[in-house]
Amino acid sequence: MDVSSLKARYHDSCKKHAVQPNSAILSWFSQGKIQSSNNEKCSIAISLDQLRDADILPLTNLLMSSDSADIDAVDIFLESNSDLGKANVKALINAVDLKLRVVNLQDLALGNDFLWDLLQGCVACQVFNLRSINIQKLNMVGSFLRLHTLSMDFCTSLASLQKDCFSGMPNLMRLSMCETRIANLMATTGALSKLLSLVELRFQSCLCCKDTGACSNLQGQHNLQSEVQEKDEFLVSVCKLDLKNAAITLKYITHCRSPICFEKYYREYMISMLPGLEVLDNFPIRKTERELAMTTAEKYFEYLPYKRHHKESVVSVLHKREMGTNGIQYQRPFKPKQLHPYRNGQNFFLRSLCAAKIGSSMWPLLHPLSKFSHSFKAENKKLRPRQFEYHPSNPSLMVFGSLDGEVVVLNHENEKIVGYIPSVGRAMSSVLGLCWLNKNPSKLVAGSDNGSLKLFDINYMSREVSGSFCSSSAATFDDFEQLTSIHVNSTDDQLLASSYSKGLALYDLASGKRLQLFTNIHQEPINVSKFSHHSPYMFATSSFDHDVKMWDLRQNPMRPCYTASSSRGNVMVFFSPDDLYLLVSAVDNEVKQLLAVDGRVHMNFEIAATGSSHNYTRSYYMNGRDYIISGSCDENIVRICCAQTGKRLRDVHLEDTESGNSIFVQSLRGDPFRHFHMSILATSTRPSSKWEIIKVNLLRSSCYSEENSSGQCFNPSCCLGG
Numbered sequence: 001m002d003v004s005s006l007k008a009r010y011h012d013s014c015k016k017h018a019v020q021p022n023s024a025i026l027s028w029f030s031q032g033k034i035q036s037s038n039n040e041k042c043s044i045a046i047s048l049d050q051l052r053d054a055d056i057l058p059l060t061n062l063l064m065s066s067d068s069a070d071i072d073a074v075d076i077f078l079e080s081n082s083d084l085g086k087a088n089v090k091a092l093i094n095a096v097d098l099k100l101r102v103v104n105l106q107d108l109a110l111g112n113d114f115l116w117d118l119l120q121g122c123v124a125c126q127v128f129n130l131r132s133i134n135i136q137k138l139n140m141v142g143s144f145l146r147l148h149t150l151s152m153d154f155c156t157s158l159a160s161l162q163k164d165c166f167s168g169m170p171n172l173m174r175l176s177m178c179e180t181r182i183a184n185l186m187a188t189t190g191a192l193s194k195l196l197s198l199v200e201l202r203f204q205s206c207l208c209c210k211d212t213g214a215c216s217n218l219q220g221q222h223n224l225q226s227e228v229q230e231k232d233e234f235l236v237s238v239c240k241l242d243l244k245n246a247a248i249t250l251k252y253i254t255h256c257r258s259p260i261c262f263e264k265y266y267r268e269y270m271i272s273m274l275p276g277l278e279v280l281d282n283f284p285i286r287k288t289e290r291e292l293a294m295t296t297a298e299k300y301f302e303y304l305p306y307k308r309h310h311k312e313s314v315v316s317v318l319h320k321r322e323m324g325t326n327g328i329q330y331q332r333p334f335k336p337k338q339l340h341p342y343r344n345g346q347n348f349f350l351r352s353l354c355a356a357k358i359g360s361s362m363w364p365l366l367h368p369l370s371k372f373s374h375s376f377k378a379e380n381k382k383l384r385p386r387q388f389e390y391h392p393s394n395p396s397l398m399v400f401g402s403l404d405g406e407v408v409v410l411n412h413e414n415e416k417i418v419g420y421i422p423s424v425g426r427a428m429s430s431v432l433g434l435c436w437l438n439k440n441p442s443k444l445v446a447g448s449d450n451g452s453l454k455l456f457d458i459n460y461m462s463r464e465v466s467g468s469f470c471s472s473s474a475a476t477f478d479d480f481e482q483l484t485s486i487h488v489n490s491t492d493d494q495l496l497a498s499s500y501s502k503g504l505a506l507y508d509l510a511s512g513k514r515l516q517l518f519t520n521i522h523q524e525p526i527n528v529s530k531f532s533h534h535s536p537y538m539f540a541t542s543s544f545d546h547d548v549k550m551w552d553l554r555q556n557p558m559r560p561c562y563t564a565s566s567s568r569g570n571v572m573v574f575f576s577p578d579d580l581y582l583l584v585s586a587v588d589n590e591v592k593q594l595l596a597v598d599g600r601v602h603m604n605f606e607i608a609a610t611g612s613s614h615n616y617t618r619s620y621y622m623n624g625r626d627y628i629i630s631g632s633c634d635e636n637i638v639r640i641c642c643a644q645t646g647k648r649l650r651d652v653h654l655e656d657t658e659s660g661n662s663i664f665v666q667s668l669r670g671d672p673f674r675h676f677h678m679s680i681l682a683t684s685t686r687p688s689s690k691w692e693i694i695k696v697n698l699l700r701s702s703c704y705s706e707e708n709s710s711g712q713c714f715n716p717s718c719c720l721g722g
Contacts, residue, residue, distance in 0.1 A: 006029050006062070006070075007026060007029055009062055009065065010025065010026070010029070010058060010059075010062050013057075013058035013059075013061045013062050014058045016058070016061075017054075017057050017058050017061075019054045019055065019057070019058050020054075021058075022050070022051065022052070022055045024047065024050040024051070025051075025055065025059060028044045028045060028046065029044070031044070031045070041072040041073060042070060042071055042072045042073075043071070043072055043073040043074065043075060043101065044071055044073075044074050044075070045074075045075045045077060046059075046074060046075065046076045046077065046092070047077050047078075047079070048076065048077065048078040048082045048084055048089065048092075049077075049078065049079060049080050049081075049082050051082070051084055052083070052084070053083070053084055053085050053088050056084070056088040056091060056092055059092065059095075060091055060092055060095035063092075063095045063096055063099075064095050064097075071099060072099070073099055073100075073101035074096045074099045074100055074101060075101050075102035075103075075104070076092065076093060076096070076100070076102070076103050076104065076125075077102075077104040078104060078105050078106065079104070079106055086113070086114040086117075089114070090114070090117065090118070090121075093118075093123060093125075096124075097124055098124050098146070100123070100124045100125045100126075101125060101126050101127065102125060102126070102127040102128075102129070103123065103125040103127070103128050103129065104127075104129040105129065105130055105133065106129055106130075106131040106132055106133075112134065112135070115133065115135065118142075119139065119140045119141070119142055120141060120142045121142045121143075122142055122143040122144075123142065123143075123144055123147075124145075124146050125144075125146065125147060126146050126147060126148050126149065127147075127148070127149040127150075127151075128144070128147055128149070128150050128151070129151045130150070130151065130152050130155065131151055131152065131153045131154050131155070132153075132154040132155065132156075133152075133155055134155075134157050135152075135155055135157060135158055136157050136158060136159055136160075137158070137159065137160050137161075137162055138152070138158060138160070138161050138162060138165045139162040139164075139165050140165050140166065140168060140169070141162075141164055141165065141167060141168055142168050143168045144168050144169040144172075145168070145169070145170065145171065146171065147169045147171065147172055148171055148172060148173045148174065148197075149172075149173065149174040149175075149212075150169070150172060150174070150175050150176070151175075151176045152175075152176065152177045152180065153176050153177065153178040153179060153180075153205075153256065154178070154179050154180075154256070155177070155180050156179060156180065156181065157181065158177070158180040158181055158182060159180070159181040159182060159183070159653075159655055160182065160184060160187065160188075160653070160655070161182065161187065161188055161191040161192075162191070162363075163190075163191065163361060163362070163363050163701065164194070165191055166191060166192070166194050166195050167194060169195070170196065170197065171197050172195050172197060172198060173197050173198060173199050173200065174198075174199070174200040174201075174211070174212040174213075175192075175195070175198060175200070175201050175202075175212070176201075176202050176205070176211075176212050177202070177203055177258060178202060178203060178204055178205050178256040178257070178258060179256040179257070179258060180203070180258045181258070181259060182203065182258045182259065182260050183258070183259035183260050183263070183637070183653060184260070184362075184637075184651055184653045185260055185263045185266060185269055185270075185651065186269075186301075186362055186648075186650055186651055187362040187363055187651070187653070188260060189269065189270060189273045189274065189362075190361075190362035190363075191362070192273075192274060193273060193274060196276065197276070198274065198276060198277060199276060199277060199278040199279065200212035200213060200277075200278065200279040201270070201274070201277055201279070201280055201281075202279075202280065202281045202282060203257065203258040203260050203261050203281065204254040204255065204256060204257040204258065204261045204281050205254060205255060205256050205281065205282055206253070206254060206281070206282035206283070207253050207254070207255055209282040212279065212282070213279060213282070214278075214279045214282060214283070214284040215282045215283065218283070218284065254281060254282075261281075262608075263608070264300075264606075264607075264608040265296055265297065265300055265301075267280060267281075267293070268292070268293040268296040268297050269293075269296075269297050269301060271285055271289065271290055271293035271294075271297075272290075272293045272294045272296070272297035272298075273297070275290075299647075300606075300646075300647060300648060301647055301648050301649075302641075302642050302645070302647035302648065302649040304355045304358065304359050305351065305354055305355045305358055305627075305649060305676070306351040306352075306354070306355055306626070308351075308352070308355040308359075311356070311359040311360075312352065312355065312356045312359070313356060313360075314353065314356045314357060314360075316356070317349065317352045317353050317356050318353075320349070320352075321349045350675065354675050354676055354699060357676075357698075357699040357700070358649075358650070358676065358698055358699060360701065361701035361702075362650070363701050363702040364650070364652055364696055364697060364698040364699075364700070364701070364702060365696070365697040365700040365701065365702050366652070366654070366694055366695070366696055366702060367694065367695045367696075367697070368692050368693070368694045368695075369410070369412055369415055369679075369692070369693045369694070369695060370415075370692060383402050383406065383408060384402050384403040384404065384690070384691045385400040385401070385402055385403075385408075385681055385691050385692065385693050386400075386401055386402055386403045386430045386431055386432065386666075386681075386691065387400060387401045387431055387432055387433065387434050387667060387681070387722075388400035388401070388434065388667070388669065388679065388681060388693055389434045389435065389436060389444075389669065390669055390671060390672055390673075390679075391436060391441060392436050392438060392441050392672070393441045394441070395673035395674070396411050396412065396413045396414075397409060397410070397411060397412070397418060398410055398412050398679070398693075399434055399436070399444055400431075400434070400693060401430070401431020401432070401433075401434050401446055401448075402430075402431060403430045403431075403691065404423070404429075404430075405422075405423035405429040405430065405431060405448055405452075406420065406421060406422055406423060406431070407419075407420070407421040407431060407434075407444075407446045407456065408420050408421075409458050409461060412679070412693075412695065417463055417464075418458065418461070418463065419456075419458045419461025419462065419463065420461060420462050420463065420464065421446075421456060421461060421462070429448040429449055429450040429452065430448060430449045431446055431447070431448050431449075432447060432448065432449050432483060432484055432485065433445070433446065433447035433448075433453075433483060433484070433485050433486035433487075433497070434446055434447075434486070435486050435487050435488045435495075436488075437488055437492045437509075438488065438490055438491075438492055439491070439492045440492060442457055442458050442459055443455060443456065443457050443458070444456055444458070445486055445488060445495060445509075446486075447480075447483045447485075447486040447497060448483065449482070449483055449484075450479075450481070450483075451479035451480045451481040451482065451483050451499075452479060452483075453476070453477035453478075453479065453480060453483070453486065453495075453497065453507070453512075454475065454476050454477065455475035455476075455477070455509070455512070475512050476512055477495070477507050477512040477513075477514070478505075478507070478512065478513065478514045480497045480499055480505045480514075481499065481501065482499045482500035482501050482525075483497055483498070483499050483500075484498050484499055484500055484525065484526065484527050484528065485497070485498045485526075485527065485528045485529055485530075485722055486498075487529060487530050487531050487539070488509065488531065489531040489536040489537075489539075490531065490532070490533060490534055490535065490536050491536040492509060493508070493509050493510065493536065494506055494507065494508065494509060494515070494536065494553075495507040495508075495509050496529050496530075496531060496539055497529075498526040498527065498528060498529040498541065499525070499526065500525040500526075501525070502519070502520055502521070502522050502523070502524065502525055502526060502543075503517060503518055503519045503520065503521065503526070504517070504518040504521065504526065504529055504541065505517050505518070506518070506553075516557065518557055518558075521541065521549070521558070521560075522541065522543035522545050522547060522549070523543070523545035523547075524543050524544040524545035524569065525543065525544055526541050526542070526543045527542055527543065527544060527570065527571055527572060527722075528541075528542050528571070528572040528573055528574075528722045529541045529542075529573075530573055530574055530575055531575075532575050532579045532596075533575055533577060533578070533579050534578075534579050535579070536553075537552055537553040537554050538550065538551070538552055538553075538579075539551050539553075540573045540575065540582055541573070542570035542571065542572055542573035542584065542585075543569070543570055544569035544570065544587075545569070546565050546566050546567065546568065546569055546570065546586070547563050547564070547565050547566075547570070548563070548564045548565075548566070548570055548573050548582065548584050548594070548599070549561075549562070549563050549564075550562050550582075550596070550599065562598055562599040563599070564582075564584070564594055564599035564600075564601075566584060566586035566590055566592070567586070567590060568586040568587040568588060568590050568613075569586060569587045570584060570585070570586045570587075571585050571586060571587060571616045571617055571618060571722075572584075572585050572618055572619070572722045573585075574619070574620060574621065574722070575596065576593075576596070576621055576625040576643075577621065577624050577625055578624075578625060579596055580595070580596055580597075580625070581593050581594060581595065581596055581602060581625065581643075582594040582595075582596050582599070583619050583620070583621060583628060585617045585618055585619040585630065586617065587613060587614075587615060587616060587617060588609045588610055588611070588612055588613070588615040588617065588632070589607035589608060589609050589610070589615065589617050589630070589632055590607075590609070590617065591604075591605040591607055591617060591619050591628070591630050592604050592605065593605075593628070593643060603643065603644070603645075603646045604646065605628070605630070605639075605641050605646050606646065607630060607639060607641075610632075610634060610635065612634050614633075614634065615632045615633060615634040615635065616632060616633045616634075617630060617631070617632040617633075618630070618631060618632070618665070618667055618668060618722060619631075620668060620669055620670050620678075621643065621670055622640070622670030622671075622676070622678055623670070623675050623676065625643050626642070626643060626644075627640055627641065627642055627643055627649065627670075627676075628640070628641050628643050629668055629670055629678055631665030631668050631680065632664075632665055633664050633665060633666055633683070634664060635664060635665060636653055636654045636655065636662035636663055636664055636665070637651050637652065637653050637654070637665070638651070638652040638654070638665055638668060638678070638680060638696070639651055640652070640698075650698060652680075652696055652698075654680065654682050654694065656684060661684060662684070663682040663683065663684040663692075664682065664683050664684065665680055665681075665682060666681040666682065666683045666691065667680075667681040667722065668680045668681065674697075675699070676697070676698035676699050677695070677696065677697055677698070677699075678695075678696045678698075679693055679694065679695050679696065680693070680694045680696060681693055681694075682694050
């Protein structure tokens with residue numbers, strides 16, 4: 001390398017642009033000469049911290065000229081604040097072009113606009129370090145064809161990976177994302193599966209490791225590990241490798257964990273879904289561990305709905321339907337008992353179509369029902385949903401009750417108000433109970449936490465937000481203080497109400513009179529009581545005393561048919577649509593499905609607990625009784641599990657796109673008319689207290705949505721009601 005010639009050319013370029021030569025740049029050239037004399041590749045490390053805007057033009061001219069041919073590689077570093085303009089930094093990166101080896105933009109202070117432009121463009125570097133930058137969603141859709149190593153450690157705002165965020169880096173081999181906010185195991189793995197060259201990955205790091213490779217301290221124990229593996233006598237966990245029948249335990253201590261690392265079976269799922277991966281979290285993946293991971297993932301996760309094992313395009317499914325084939329040659333058909341309540345060929349294709357759509361994307365469409373609120377700004381009115389229910393026969397309607405006692409019937413398809421009632425009780429009383437009538441679905445019962453109960457007909461409701469309502473169209477019941485839930489039986493003649501006072505009240509629906517009061521049937525408050533869907537006499541109660549009880553109104557009211565217990569307080573109970581099962585949700589993700597006939601456990605969904613005694617969990621059925629959806633008030637995730645196998649199909653993570661803060665699950669319902677649709681009542685305390693209903697469509701990707709989610713709130717009443 002002719003440093004003298006390079007320096008001379010640099011001086012000439014400075015004179016041409018009337019710029020004083022930068023001594024730091026001259027020292028970089030001298031360092032390159034030392035490397036060349038030692039038979040090393042000549043590389044220049046450019047520190048943006050030492051450059052001024054005036055230095056950029058002479059330097060870029062030099063790097064783009066033929067005089068720079070002796071320079072093999074250029075590294076660009078930004079390790080502290082720089083006064084350089086964004087355009088000048090981009091010009092420098094582009095000037096280096098294919099000689100660019102490392103770009104280190106740690107603690108980037110050039111702003112999100114610059115970062116966005118950079119990630120959407122073309123960067124020819126091989127190593128990209130974006131540590132500690134402020135970015136919420138990774139969407140690197142630019143061209144990074146030479147990139148083999150990417151580090152995004154300590155990006156503490158980074159919460160999700162977009163569908164095609166890695167599409168422009170086909171040669172990426174090493175990826176590090178320690179101490180981020182990434183938590184969605186399935187969506188994250190879906191994005192990573194596009195990286196066919198990926199061999200090293202970490203979301204947490206070994207204490208002694210600085211890069212993504214296997215920890216060198218483990219290599220000395222590799223021979224012993226291999227010997228034991230040959231006998232299939234080992235068990236791997238995230239933090240410890242136990243060698244059975246051996247006196248040695250390999251302790252593997254990690255730090256800087258991202259939330260995804262705390263997901264149950266995180267390591268096993270990652271290994272099973274990324275077959276080319278060789279090192280995960282600085283821990284090498286051995287053959288036997290991979291085999292065990294595949295077995296574990298198959299046991300606890302459902303790759304596609306309804307036991308489909310292979311992704312299929314929507315076009316292929318439709319073609320088979322037109323040709324009258326069902327693809328049975330590719331997979332075994334379901335047993336009839338697993339198809340309930342759908343048993344004909346048409347529904348086989350419906351399931352195949354759903355599986356094809358869900359398999360095409362891990363990112364469901366989330367749409368907040370917020371448009372209807374905008375029309376109330378003139379009246380300075382903001383509706384805050386506290387409970388909601390889908391209409392039993394009209395697919396476009398739902399009703400919600402507010403924190404302020406209002407009842408609103410909404411067309412959730414066009415977000416227009418169908419009916420509005422200012423308050424069902426005394427001022428500032430939250431609506432905790434809503435129930436449509438079965439045989440007369442134009443009517444509904446609403447109950448507030450102060451005990452007020454009323455029957456309304458939506459045909460008499462006002463369509464405007466006002467303070468008046470014609471009371472002649474409503475029936476009023478005797479108050480039931482500290483109300484927590486209400487439910488109407490299948491024949492629409494009796495209403496069941498539970499309360500925080502450990503009792504139940506049975507009402508005559510026609511007259512509003514209380515027929516019976518059940519006192520002290522539980523040791524702790526009853527949060528939810530539900531009639532069965534088909535018998536007007538059978539109902540179940542769930543209490544914080546850990547018990548779920550089945551009752552028959554034709555028998556002694558003080559003796560339950562049976563009692564089933566949970567290890568923690570029960571938040572709610574719900575009958576399956578055919579009344580064969582009870583879905584029971586207890587505090588902190590204890591979710592079980594019981595046989596309704598005798599209360600025996602049919603399925604334990606084994607959702608990981610958080611350790612919080614205030615993490616109130618609610619679960620409902622979706623797609624008939626094929627799947628269950630479950631969410632908790634301390635978590636921003638809804639889990640979707642197969643009701644027959646307990647396997648986890650998908651997770652839906654909630655986030656406020658405006659603030660980047662997590663939002664939490666207050667309540668949820670499966671759409672009774674649409675497969676793989678649900679709605680979630682989500683809450684948040686930051687940046688302001690808001691409650692919002694979010695519609696979720698698992699069959700459509702969020703990539704096609706132009707809608708933005710908005711903020712949501714948390715309230716001490718989160719434990720009450722279903």
